[in-house]
Amino acid sequence: EVQLVESGGGLLQPGESLRLSCAASGFSFSRYAMNWVRQAPGKGLEWVSGLNGLGGSRYYADSVRGRFTISRDNSKNTLFLQMNGLTVEDTAVYYCAKGDDYDASPSDHWGQGTLVTVSS
């Protein structure tokens, strides 16, 4: 059974940094793309970042490019999102999502999300 468990969320002040983690199990982690998708309170889904199975290709939304860095440790089946220079607009539930292929692909499994709140 595929499982994705996010961790690392919390309450921060503007300008601070945070690293989210997503522990994956139940599938061959390095064979699949992974994504981060966020959802601000009461709002829709926003794709944030993704990378392919070996992590050689990384992609970002314009809203986070230059501030966020996605990475993965395939030896530990873990996905990361390093978030720097946080703003109140980054407040959201952050979901880790597994692609159904090595690169660009729909997300066929999702974690339950971790809440990041940025407030002064």
Added chain:
Amino acid sequence: EIVLTQSPGTLSLSPGERATLSCRASQGVTSRYLAWYQQKPGQAPRLLIYGASSRATGIPDRFSGSGSGTDFTLTITSLEPEDFAVYYCQQYASPPPWTFGQGTKVEFK
């Protein structure tokens, strides 16, 4: 960036009725790389349809997707009580960003 516009914003229907949800792209979506997701309150999204018309594993056949180019449709042939939720389309054609539509809420009439 491909912008996806979903309509209507809210669909008020009764169980047993047919739901037709639209997703229009600002430019053609290559190779029909269009997915639909369902999200219920307090839950993560669930993949329903990928490749514009292929049902994901375990999705009932009352859900179907169609379309190509810039116009895509999700149809639920006969609404069950558990289908009342918010539905999102997403395009995953290269290059990124892989944008979502703003969502359509299917609510009880």
